Amino acid sequence: MIKPDLLKCFIAAADTGSFTAAGRLLGKHLATISGNVARLEDELGVQLFNREGKYPQLTEAGLNLYDGAKVVVDSMERFTRNAAHLTEGIPARFCFAVHEDINFQVFAPLIKQAQQRWPHMKIKVSQQSASAIFSAVREHKVDLAFTPSLEGNSQFYEFQAIGHCHVYIVCGKHHPLANKKSVSNDDLMSYTQVLSIDIDDKGPLYTTTVMSPSLCYVNGHTNLVQLVKAGVGWAMVFSVEEEIDSNLKVLSPEFLQTNITVQYDLIWQKNRPLNDVQKFFQNRIKALITNEKN
Incomplete structure (x- = not known):
């Protein structure tokens, strides 16, 4: 099996146009870059670079294999990053609910930011009535929700008063x-x-x-x-x-x-500490409403 490090050296050399520049890019010695590229050529049985000139030039085979090498390295890096997030407690799935009477448009950029930060995470977004949201949180079907304050019902969930709409x-x-x-x-x-x-x-x-x-x-x-x-x-x-x-x-x-304003809360499951994703939404929604007030 070809090691990702060999592919990274190949890609860096192709992108920078020289083994020396590839070494600077990856923080490796010139001899390491040159040796890894040569080893990759041996394992593949093809010549990736023409070394006759001052700078190595991609061969036709090298050009043909470049895109595939990028896909493999990107996939491996994404896999490693996603595994690290799961190890750190980032959930594989996150459900966010917003009260159906609120204009959801303002929350859309937050979803995009979360998706970019945790691309492995499957995000489910819904707009529901207040009663449906409370039931979903109680039944652990929603991880975090933005909903009107409802006095006397907090024995079923944790909450933070987030601001007024x-x-x-x-x-x-x-x-x-x-x-x-x-x-x-x-x-x-x-x-x-x-x-x-x-x-x-x-x-x-x-x-x-x-x-x-x-x-x-x-x-x-x-x-x-x-x-x-x-x-x-x-x-x-x-x-x-x-x-x-x-x-x-x-x-x-x-x-x-x-x-006229209405108090809104963020709510989540009872006796559950907030994870990093919930804190991400908590901080940004609070800042969003505070900025609107200012």
Whole structure:
């Protein structure tokens, strides 16, 4: 079996154009590079470099084998790195859940950063209702979740208060409310309110959130926004970001004296210390929300 070190010397010599430069690149002596390349040639039974000139030149066989050598070395390095991560306690699989009423777009870069940092790890991302998230964490189906605070339920999970999300009252640009300079409670009651399914008539948010007798329920932030854009009605939207979709009109009703916010937590399994992946998300989400506040 050909050793990866021989292939690394071959690749370095091909990339740098000389055995001396390859030695500097790999931190090895010239004699080691030259000897390893010669040994590789012997094992393969082909000449990889033409050494007649001042600098070694790849032969046709060398050119033909170069890409394959890169694939082998890259695969071996990835295998070794992944094995090291597993040894260090990095999980092979990570499940992250976000409350379905939140705009997920702001979290997408964090997923990309995690995937680049731990390429071996299979990442599963979902958006669910608060009740579904709590159940999934309790049943160890979710490793970390971003969800509204729910008092009196923390005996089932560990949590950290992570910050507040903004709540905006919005309508579509062509909705009748969009042209009003002043919006009263009666105005809001006169039009359909688009509401998250997660806010049911038995939950604590119902009495503080529902204002119109005409309701249209929908699941998920994206679906809610689409209905509002289509002119179905007005809605309260939750967002980590301070900017709202340009196709929405932010309303300032008379009753609204201060900005509305909702406390959000990060939650995870009870009596489980956070691993490095969970800490990675914890730190970045906290920084993200703090930056939005600042």
